[in-house]
Amino acid sequence: MSEQSGGHGTLADIGTPTGEMVVVEDLRRTYGSGDTAVHALRGVSFNVPRGELVALRGRSGSGKTTVLNLVGGLDTPDGGRIILDGTDLAGLGDDDLLALRRDRIGFVFQSFGLIPILTAAENVGVPLRLRKVPAREREARVGLLLSLVGLSDHADQRPGELSGGQQQRVAIARALANNPALIIADEPTGQLDADTGLTVMDLLRAVVRSESVTALVATHDTQLLALADRVLELRDGRIVEDV
Structure with a gap:
């Protein structure tokens, strides 16, 4: 991982409280300006302990995806602080942010994001x-x-030959490839039927346990929320419940 000059930190220059994988403090993000400004986040704070599956719930537009994008280093907040696995993201340059996303975060998306011409x-x-x-x-x-996601017999099949649930399991396996410390999943069951979605969420929970990783998952499915260790509810860019 590259060293940064000009005040940028490295990927291990700050400590987090014991047991905390993610520390978010007073996070704010606004898109646009003036009368058309959208205040996506209005002072969001929370911690995610290592080895837990924490779910974000809320209606469309509540700020769930914005939180995931900021924690994953895909976007930059207007204010506040994010510490991920001991790293203050504000202190990183572009190269170190890229290295963090590549080496320490696994992403799972609603649309699977598999490459059609490649096998599983x-x-x-x-x-x-x-x-x-x-x-x-x-x-x-x-x-x-x-093998971990139950697809050993489908290794040579391409995405178009797999069901939606199987494709998402391939996506979860891909997210784990580099032994990430954190999995970020945005509506990972959004394109799946209820039973398949529950199976995928069960798998995510099992992966958190067996691989000793942390997961931050956005979902609107109330059945799936019961599988999380904690649920944070977002409304109008604020956390209104933490259970």
């Missing part, structure tokens, strides 16, 4: 190729992950 195994292996992991090591890791 090849999709899972993409992050490992980007890190130039040797072929033998890469193949072993891909095989382990496909």
Whole structure:
């Protein structure tokens, strides 16, 4: 990971409270200006302990995706502070943010985001190729992950040959490829029927336990919220409930 000059920190220059993977303090984000400004976040604060699955719930426009984008380093807040696995994101330059997203965060999206022309195994292996992991090591890791999500028998199938639930399981395996500290999932069951969605959420919970990772998941499905260790409810850019 690159060192940054000109005041930028490195990826391990700050400590977090014991047991906290994510620390968010007074987070604010506004899009646009003047009369058309949208105040997406209005002072959001919360902590996510290591090894927990924390769910964000709220109506469309409540700020869930904005929180995920900011915590994942995909967007920059207008105010407040985010500390991820000991790193204050405000102190990172572009190269270090890229390295953090690549090495320490796994992303799972509602739309799956698989590459159509690649097989399930090849999709899972993409992050490992980007890190130039040797072929033998890469193949072993891909095989382990496909087994973990119950898709060993589908390694050579392309996304178009898989069901929606199977595609999302491939996406979860891909998110785990680089042994991330944090999984960020935005409506991961949004395109799935209720039963399949519950199966995928069960898998996410099992992965958090077996792989010792932390997960921050946005979902509107009340059935799935029961599987989370904690639920944060967002309304109009503020957290109104933490249970």
